[in-house]
Amino acid sequence: MKQRILIIGSGFAGMWSAVSAARLAHLQGNQSLEIAVLAPQPELRVRPRFYEENVTSLTADLQPLFTELNIRFIAGHAERIDAAENGVWYKTAEAESTFITYDRLVVASGSRLHHFGIKGIAEHGFDIDQLETAQRLEEHLSSLSSRPESEARNTVVVCGGGFTGIELATELPTRLKALFGAETKTKVVVVERGSVIGGRYSEALRDIIRDASEELGVEWRLNAGVEVVDASGVTLQDGTRIEASTVVWTAGVQASSLGENLTADRDALGRFIVAENLQIPGYSNIFATGDMAHAKTDDAGNTALMTCQHAIQLGKFAGHNAAASLLDVPALPYRQVNYVTCLDLGAWGAVYTEGWDQQVKLVREEAKKLKIAITNELIYPPKAERDVAFAAADPLAKFV
Ligand SMILES: Cc1cc2nc3c(=O)[nH]c(=O)nc-3n(C[C@H](O)[C@H](O)[C@H](O)COP(=O)(O)OP(=O)(O)OC[C@H]3O[C@@H](n4cnc5c(N)ncnc54)[C@H](O)[C@@H]3O)c2cc1C
CATH class of the missing domain: 3.50.50.60 (FAD/NAD(P)-binding domain)
Known part of the structure; x- marks a missing residue:
């Protein structure tokens, strides 16, 4: 029977976890893994663009990519992780409670805005x-x-x-x-x-x-x-x-509450404080990634932010490491030394910075062109072609 990597969430981190796990299995010539993504719909919702208009167009259909890479998609909403039984309870689209087991679990359920009880x-x-x-x-x-x-x-x-x-x-x-x-x-x-x-x-x-x-x-x-x-x-x-x-x-994002029954440390934003390989300490077969993971990006004291820039790379490492642990391949410690920002400033243009000290490198129209290239292309899913997708899913390939 195949061993299952179950990934919860089809956002930036979940989607890249799945592609990265499929890549490693392919590189190892191994067909013993089932890679499954559990999420409400097989689409990537491009949250960084939600300040724009025509918001319903800001999604990308993931089914062609999943089909091409033999990634199973399960429509549902995870309700509870049962770590003792290595399984997840989820509600199907028909609101039926269902249980699915895993050999490795990747928690990529993202984040949500909190209102902190502000009246009205x-x-x-x-x-x-x-x-x-x-x-x-x-x-x-x-x-x-x-x-x-x-x-x-x-x-x-x-x-x-x-x-x-x-x-x-x-x-x-x-x-x-x-x-x-x-x-x-x-x-x-x-x-x-x-x-x-x-x-x-x-x-x-x-x-x-x-x-x-x-x-x-x-x-x-x-x-x-x-x-x-x-x-x-x-x-x-x-x-x-x-x-x-x-x-x-717009203020106050918190990690999803999924996994709150796990005995694991979370930071003030509700993210699991993960090990270098993105495992949740105490749970050798559960990984957290994207907005769910508090992870060190380097040895200089920086940690991943709740950004799509980090979620994409965290996803690639989490999927790789989940598959590596089943395929007897060494894990890759998560590292993401480069940090950039590109902030849209409406009709003024945009501003692009590099480094954690945010040195301004581009402004106005030049930065705006870059912003559009990032948000309209770079962060979208790869083409549904195996070689293209696998090349992009390499955790060690240059990203930004
Ligand atoms: C308005 C806005 C602007 C932003 N601007 C930027 C920006 O300019 N640059 C930048 O880098 N980042 C930006 N971000 C942050 C960025 O969007 C997030 O960091 C990123 O989406 C995190 O990716 P993720 O995959 O961890 O989570 P998400 O993208 O939130 O994906 C989570 C996935 O999990 C699924 N899910 C959730 N709960 C469950 C469950 N219980 N069961 C099954 N599936 C579940 C969801 O349906 C979704 O598929 C912005 C965010 C917002 C909201």
Whole structure:
């Protein structure tokens, strides 16, 4: 009987785990492994693009790739890992509870946005974290153009000034003008707890974010926390009121809660603190990857971030190592020394940085071209051709 590598999730990490495991089995000339991906649908949802419009088009069908590489796809939602029985309970698309066993498990169930109990956000707020929620925001924005004009209608409040908040906020002036007409006075306000725009980033990057915001008319409310969101706007903790028909929450991503019954250490973001080979300590046949893994990227003290840049590489290493442990091949310690950022700044352009100290290398149009190449090509699944996919799945091949 074949030994099964079960991968939970078909995001960046899950998809690359599957391709990488298939690659190693192929290189070893071994046909004794079944590689199975369990996820709600056989598609990659391109979350880094969810601040854009036409969000329903931002998916990639994985079935052709899986068919080409003989990867089994199981439609379902994992509910519980039973490590003692080496199996996973999941709900099928028909809501039937089903049990599947594994020889190796790769947990790649990603992350979700948390609202941290902010009053009114669940009822009245929007987000761009998942395809469905980003679609809801897009539909809401489109519906506003049929409402009578008012300051609230023309105002969007973006809560959280991290990368997601910045990309959305700087994209919105163009989107709102397209919806309401070029002459309409629109307003985009970023509400941020920190005291500085882009306070988490390098000074050079911060300056650019500030300049782009100024040029695009994006306002920042710094040292500000959200107290309550309601149907007509947001009240900040200092009592300031902003009338807005649209309030978008972007701060506070947490790893999926799958595997919370495992006795393993997690970091503050809910990620498993994994060993170098991406195994969960204490569980020799379970690996965590992507947004589920807190992993060292180098020997200089850096750890993987919850980014697709890291999820892709973490996926390649996790799949490789899960297969390696069944094929008697040495594991590859996860390493990802290069770190870059490419931040979209709407009509201003974009900014590209290199290194953990975020040295600015490209700005405006040049960076925008690179951003489009990254988000429209580089992070998409490989062609459904075996040699192309396997070459790209090599954990040691150059990525960024
Ligand atoms: C708006 C936004 C903008 C972003 N911008 C950037 C950016 O510019 N650059 C960057 O590098 N990163 C960016 N990111 C982060 C990036 O998208 C994530 O780090 C990346 O998606 C993580 O990949 P993953 O495979 O670990 O998880 P995900 O992509 O979240 O995939 C998780 C997969 O698991 C499945 N799943 C979840 N739970 C279960 C379950 N219980 N059972 C079965 N399947 C399950 C899901 O359906 C999905 O297939 C952004 C994210 C968002 C939301």
